[in-house]
Amino acid sequence: MADVAVLGAGSWGTTFAKALADGGSSTVLWARRAEAAREIDQSRRNTRYLPGIDLPASLHATADIREALAGASQVYLAVPSQHLRQVLRDHGEAIAPEAPVVSLMKGVEAGTRLRMSEVIAEELRIDAGRIAVVSGPNLALEIAQEQPTAAVVSSSSPETARDVARRARNDYFHSFINNDVVGTEFGGVLKNLVAVAIGIVDGVGYGENTKASIMTRGLSEVTDFAVAFGAERETMRGLAGLGDLIATCGSPLSRNFTAGRLLGMGYSRTDVIARMEQTAEGLASVEPVAQLAEQRGVRMPILEQVRLVLDGAMDPRDIAPHLTTDDEPIEE
Ligand SMILES: NC(=O)c1ccc[n+]([C@@H]2O[C@H](COP(=O)([O-])OP(=O)(O)OC[C@H]3O[C@@H](n4cnc5c(N)ncnc54)[C@H](O)[C@@H]3O)[C@@H](O)[C@H]2O)c1
Numbered sequence: 001m002a003d004v005a006v007l008g009a010g011s012w013g014t015t016f017a018k019a020l021a022d023g024g025s026s027t028v029l030w031a032r033r034a035e036a037a038r039e040i041d042q043s044r045r046n047t048r049y050l051p052g053i054d055l056p057a058s059l060h061a062t063a064d065i066r067e068a069l070a071g072a073s074q075v076y077l078a079v080p081s082q083h084l085r086q087v088l089r090d091h092g093e094a095i096a097p098e099a100p101v102v103s104l105m106k107g108v109e110a111g112t113r114l115r116m117s118e119v120i121a122e123e124l125r126i127d128a129g130r131i132a133v134v135s136g137p138n139l140a141l142e143i144a145q146e147q148p149t150a151a152v153v154s155s156s157s158p159e160t161a162r163d164v165a166r167r168a169r170n171d172y173f174h175s176f177i178n179n180d181v182v183g184t185e186f187g188g189v190l191k192n193l194v195a196v197a198i199g200i201v202d203g204v205g206y207g208e209n210t211k212a213s214i215m216t217r218g219l220s221e222v223t224d225f226a227v228a229f230g231a232e233r234e235t236m237r238g239l240a241g242l243g244d245l246i247a248t249c250g251s252p253l254s255r256n257f258t259a260g261r262l263l264g265m266g267y268s269r270t271d272v273i274a275r276m277e278q279t280a281e282g283l284a285s286v287e288p289v290a291q292l293a294e295q296r297g298v299r300m301p302i303l304e305q306v307r308l309v310l311d312g313a314m315d316p317r318d319i320a321p322h323l324t325t326d327d328e329p330i331e332e
């Protein structure tokens with residue numbers, strides 16, 4: 001029986017499980033595919049998602065989710081956002097009654113427009129104080145290579161945030177804490193959308209001025225959105241907001257940036273999805289976030305343009321840090 005369980009053996013689940021194990025927790029990782037579990041357990045490698053990375057001996061993997069959850073005192077979730085609900089519906093009752101449940105994901109559920117912590121609360125019917133989310137500038141491969149990185153653990157319960165942050169740290173990974181779950185979660189979701197926009201302009205061939213303009217206006221857009229839903233403005237200037245925006249928009253390791261780049265090069269949404277071998281959460285989050293923004297009356301010109309490019313209704317060359325229909329100058 002392990003101290004902690006991580007569900008999802010893609011690039012982030014495997015990396016986070018390694019970080020937990022390197023921090024001293026005996027860790028079990030659930031992989032959906034039996035071959036993946038076998039490779040991690042026996043060869044200490046996950047070649048599909050983390051080529052070249054040696055995994056620690058204290059990390060055990062299994063394809064049996066019930067075995068993974070048995071007795072785990074903390075449960076970390078790292079499956080694609082659109083599939084979380086089903087995993088919890090099928091196996092949630094195997095989670096130990098007091099165990100904190102921690103979302104490592106950065107997406108919004110398409111049909112319901114719910115954040116992952118909301119999906120967890122709804123499916124498991126547990127108190128919000130037992131739920132935490134982790135977010136920050138956390139490109140998996142860099143962390144798997146043990147490059148120094150920080151993240152923030154957020155929970156409405158300071159005790160839960162602290163308990164999780166104590167486990168989720170080691171020599172190369174540091175966890176801060178906060179209690180702004182809405183801001184921390186939306187920071188991770190929304191930077192993906194700005195990263196798609198930055199990828200698009202990169203694919204078109206535009207340079208640093210265009211990217212910096214879109215990143216800066218993107219942060220303002222992300223902040224307005226998150227604050228409209230109850231987030232603290234300060235959170236958006238922290239690791240889960242600005243920090244993650246910088247990392248994701250500036251790195252070819254980012255799948256959202258990569259998806260945007262393909263769009264900018266002229267590939268259609270369908271082609272991009274077919275070419276992506278890993279999860280680019282931003283693609284599925286565009287529509288629900290746009291609907292949420294409309295609901296609250298938040299103006300999101302960059303998101304709107306990403307949506308138009310994805311729908312094939314706008315030439316990627318026309319994407320700009322403002323809506324091209326703006327006639328009059330507006331306040332920065
Ligand atoms: N990779 C990163 O750098 C990183 C960093 C921080 C947060 N995240 C977030 O972590 C989450 C997971 O992303 P990832 O990078 O590990 O994705 P990934 O594409 O690398 O891996 C996804 C994993 O989920 C599994 N999976 C696919 N469909 C499933 C289903 N129906 N049910 C259960 N499991 C399924 C896959 O087998 C795979 O193991 C995303 O929300 C992402 O935004 C990723």
Ligand SMILES: O=P(O)(O)OC[C@H](O)CO
Nearest residue numbers: 136137138139254255256
């Ligand atoms: O590869 P991406 O675009 O999903 O980004 C990964 C992490 O969220 C970066 O913090």
